[in-house]
Amino acid sequence: MRAMIKFSQLSVRRGTRLLFESVNLIIHPKQKVGLTGANGTGKSSLFALLQDQLHADHGSVFIPDSWVIAHVAQETPAVDLPAIDYVLQGDAEYIQLQQQLLKAEVEHDGHLQSELHDRLAAIDGYTARSRAGRLMHGLGFMGEQENSVVTSFSGGWRMRLNLAQALMCRSDLLLLDEPTNHLDLEAVYWLEEWLRNYQGTLILISHDRDFLDRVVTQVVHIEQQGMKAYTGNYSAFELARAEHLAHQQSAHNKQQREIAHIRSFVTRFKAQATKARQAQSRIKALERMELIAPAHVDSPFHFSFLPPTRLTAPLISLDKVAVGYNEQAIISKVKLSLVPGDRIGLLGPNGAGKSTLIKLIAGVLPPLQGKRKEGKDIKIAYFAQHQLEQLTLDESPLQHLQRLDRLASETELRNFIGGFGFHGDDALAPVAPFSGGEKARLVLALLVYQKPALLLLDEPTNHLDLEMRLALTMALQDFEGALVVVSHDRHLLRTVANDLWLVSDGQAKEFDGDLDDYRQWLLNKNKPVKTANEPNSNKKKDDRRAAAEARQKLQPLRNTVKKSEQQMENLQKKLAAVEGQLADGSLYEDKAKDQLKTLLLAQANLKSDLDEAEMVWFDATEQLEAAQVGE
Numbered sequence: 001m002r003a004m005i006k007f008s009q010l011s012v013r014r015g016t017r018l019l020f021e022s023v024n025l026i027i028h029p030k031q032k033v034g035l036t037g038a039n040g041t042g043k044s045s046l047f048a049l050l051q052d053q054l055h056a057d058h059g060s061v062f063i064p065d066s067w068v069i070a071h072v073a074q075e076t077p078a079v080d081l082p083a084i085d086y087v088l089q090g091d092a093e094y095i096q097l098q099q100q101l102l103k104a105e106v107e108h109d110g111h112l113q114s115e116l117h118d119r120l121a122a123i124d125g126y127t128a129r130s131r132a133g134r135l136m137h138g139l140g141f142m143g144e145q146e147n148s149v150v151t152s153f154s155g156g157w158r159m160r161l162n163l164a165q166a167l168m169c170r171s172d173l174l175l176l177d178e179p180t181n182h183l184d185l186e187a188v189y190w191l192e193e194w195l196r197n198y199q200g201t202l203i204l205i206s207h208d209r210d211f212l213d214r215v216v217t218q219v220v221h222i223e224q225q226g227m228k229a230y231t232g233n234y235s236a237f238e239l240a241r242a243e244h245l246a247h248q249q250s251a252h253n254k255q256q257r258e259i260a261h262i263r264s265f266v267t268r269f270k271a272q273a274t275k276a277r278q279a280q281s282r283i284k285a286l287e288r289m290e291l292i293a294p295a296h297v298d299s300p301f302h303f304s305f306l307p308p309t310r311l312t313a314p315l316i317s318l319d320k321v322a323v324g325y326n327e328q329a330i331i332s333k334v335k336l337s338l339v340p341g342d343r344i345g346l347l348g349p350n351g352a353g354k355s356t357l358i359k360l361i362a363g364v365l366p367p368l369q370g371k372r373k374e375g376k377d378i379k380i381a382y383f384a385q386h387q388l389e390q391l392t393l394d395e396s397p398l399q400h401l402q403r404l405d406r407l408a409s410e411t412e413l414r415n416f417i418g419g420f421g422f423h424g425d426d427a428l429a430p431v432a433p434f435s436g437g438e439k440a441r442l443v444l445a446l447l448v449y450q451k452p453a454l455l456l457l458d459e460p461t462n463h464l465d466l467e468m469r470l471a472l473t474m475a476l477q478d479f480e481g482a483l484v485v486v487s488h489d490r491h492l493l494r495t496v497a498n499d500l501w502l503v504s505d506g507q508a509k510e511f512d513g514d515l516d517d518y519r520q521w522l523l524n525k526n527k528p529v530k531t532a533n534e535p536n537s538n539k540k541k542d543d544r545r546a547a548a549e550a551r552q553k554l555q556p557l558r559n560t561v562k563k564s565e566q567q568m569e570n571l572q573k574k575l576a577a578v579e580g581q582l583a584d585g586s587l588y589e590d591k592a593k594d595q596l597k598t599l600l601l602a603q604a605n606l607k608s609d610l611d612e613a614e615m616v617w618f619d620a621t622e623q624l625e626a627a628q629v630g631e
Helices: 043-050 083-088 092-106 110-122 125-138 155-168 185-196 209-215 234-246 249-272 276-295 354-362 385-390 397-404 410-418 436-449 466-477 490-496 515-525 539-582 590-630
Strands: 005-014 017-027 032-036 058-062 069-071 173-177 201-205 218-223 226-231 316-325 328-338 343-347 369-374 380-383 454-458 482-486 499-504 507-510
Touching: 005 043, 017 058, 017 218, 017 226, 032 043, 032 209, 032 234, 043 173, 043 201, 069 155, 083 125, 083 155, 092 110, 092 125, 110 125, 125 155, 125 185, 155 173, 155 185, 185 209, 185 515, 201 209, 209 234, 209 490, 218 234, 226 234, 234 590, 316 354, 328 354, 328 369, 328 507, 343 354, 343 490, 354 380, 354 454, 354 482, 380 436, 385 436, 397 410, 397 436, 410 436, 436 466, 466 490, 482 490, 490 515, 499 515, 539 590
Parallel strands: 032 201, 032 218, 069 173, 173 201, 343 482, 343 499, 380 454, 454 482
Antiparallel strands: 005 017, 005 058, 218 226, 316 328, 316 369, 499 507
16 A cells, blocks of 8 residues: 555544544645644544544544654643753654663663664764754744753743654654744744645644645645545635535625625725835735635624724824833834724734733833823723633623623624624533633624724734634724734735834834735844955955955846746746636536636646746845945
8 A cells, every 4th residue: 555644434423523424535645735624623633533542433544654743742841851952852763862872882882882873874863953953943942042941931932842843853744733823923934934845744734824825735624524625725725615615506695795895995995005015915915805705605703893982093102112021121212103094013023022012002011211192081902812811711701791791682792792603502601611712712702892992913813713814804804993913824914904013123113015025024134244344455356356256146136037037927828828718618617617626726826926936036136236236
C-alpha cells in the first residue's frame, strides 16, 4: 500500500452524537490540507483519530507505520528547563542520541561514540540548537529569552514554545489546530512561509482565511457527517461551495440579499474614500466578500450594531500622551483624535505597545504625560482576552444580558443572543463549561448590546470560527461609531480598517501604506543600517568602487523587473485564454459542471498569481527608481 492517509467507510460517534458516517477520503504525501467545518462537526475528533487517541466505530483509518506525527501540545509542563532545551525536545531522535552519547562517554565506549556521532550527523544533529533558535526567533522570542526557564513565560508564550517544539520535530505528518491564535502578525507571516516550505504532509485547522489561502493546497470540509475534498486554497473552496449552494433555491435567495447588502457598503465606502492606496486595498477586500458571502449563507450568526446612545466629536482625544507601566513610558508623544466613523487598525511588532495604546484609549491605563480627553456620556466597549475570564460562570448568556437591561423582555433578549449562536437551551446554560469561542461570542454580544460609541478590539478573533468572523466583519461595516482594532487576522483588518497606525520604537503614528507595505516594512526593519565609510586618501578610488558596486547591486533588481514583466505577460495570456473559455454559454449547463469548476479555479489561481507578480514588479520598480535617483 502506498504511503498515504486513507479513511475507508469511516463512522465515528462521540457519546450519542454521530460525527462521521461512511466517510472515504485519501490524503496524499506532502499535501497541505485545510480542515474546515462548523464548531462541533468533528475537526478535533479527526485529529484524535489520526493520533490514535480515538477509535472508529466502523471502518478504518490508515497511516503508514513509519510516519512520525507532530502536533502542538495543549498544556505546557511547569518545568525549570531553559526554553531552547524545551524546544529541542521536539526532535525525539536527537534527544535520544544525545542521551546515548552521554552514556557511551561515561562508559568510555569509543566505538559506540563514533557510531552515535555518525548518526547525529546523518540527522543534522549538530545544527539542532541553531535550528531551535531560528524557530524561536521566528515566533517572536528574543535571543536572551532562549535560556529563560519555561515557567517564567506567560500562557500565550508557552503556547508559542509548544508550537516551536512541534515544528522542531522532523515529522512526516504535522497536525496544527489554530496555530496563529497566540501569535502577532509578524509571527503569522513567518509561520506561513515556514509551512509553505514544509516537506511533510500538513493538516491544518484555522479560522484565518488569509493564512489558509497562503498555506493550503486542498480543503477538506466537514458537514452533515461527511467530508468533501476541494482542490485549491480556501478562496477556491468558497467559490466551489457557493456554486453548490446556489443550486438550492432558498439558499440562492438569501445569497442575493447578502450580496445586495455588501454592494451597498462597498458603494458607500467608495464615496467616502480619502486615502487612495489604503482605500483601494479595502475596496478590493470588500468586493471579494461578494464571493465569500454565498459560501457562508448557512451561517448561524447574524447580528448588527444598534445606533450608539450618544455620539460626540471628538469621542477621544490624546494630546502628546505618554503611557506605560511603573512610571516607565512604552509609547510617547501620541496625538490622536477619534471621531464617529473612524476605523483604525493598529500594526507593530510584538511588545511594541499596541495593547498598551488600546488600554490608554479605553481609560484602563492613565497617561504618564499629556492629556486624554473623553467625550461626555459616551459608551466605550473594550474587548480583550482577559474579559473572557470575567464572565459569571454560574450564569447563562441570557442572565448576563438581563443584568445589562432589566426592562427588556426575555423574548427580545433571546432574539438578540440568538444572533450570536445561543439558541434554545444554549441561551439558558451556565457559562462555566463553554469553550473559548463561545465565551468570546458572549463577550462580544454584551459589548454590542451596550450601543457603544467607541469600540476597542484587542485580538477579537482568537477563538472565533470563520462564520463568526464573517458575521463580525459584516456587522462592523454598519457600525456608526469609531473603531480601533489590533488583530493578526488580515482579512478583518483589510475589510474594516480605513487607516492603519504603526506602533514601533516608542511611537504611534499613521502608517502610509497597506498590509502589503507593512509586510515589506517587517522584512526590512531588521536589516543592518549601512554607515558611510570614513574619509581616506583614496577617496576617488573608493568612489569609483562604490559606484561599480552600486551598479552591480542594481542588476538583481533589473533582473527581477524583467522576469516579472515576462511572468505577467504569460499570466495575462493564460488568463485571457481561460476567460475566453468561460464566455462559452454551454459551460453553464449541468453536464459541464465539472469543467466549469476547473476553469473557475484556474481563473482564481491565475488572478492570484498575477496580483503577486504585479506586486513583485511594482516593489522592484520602485526600489530601482529610488536607487537610480540616489546615484
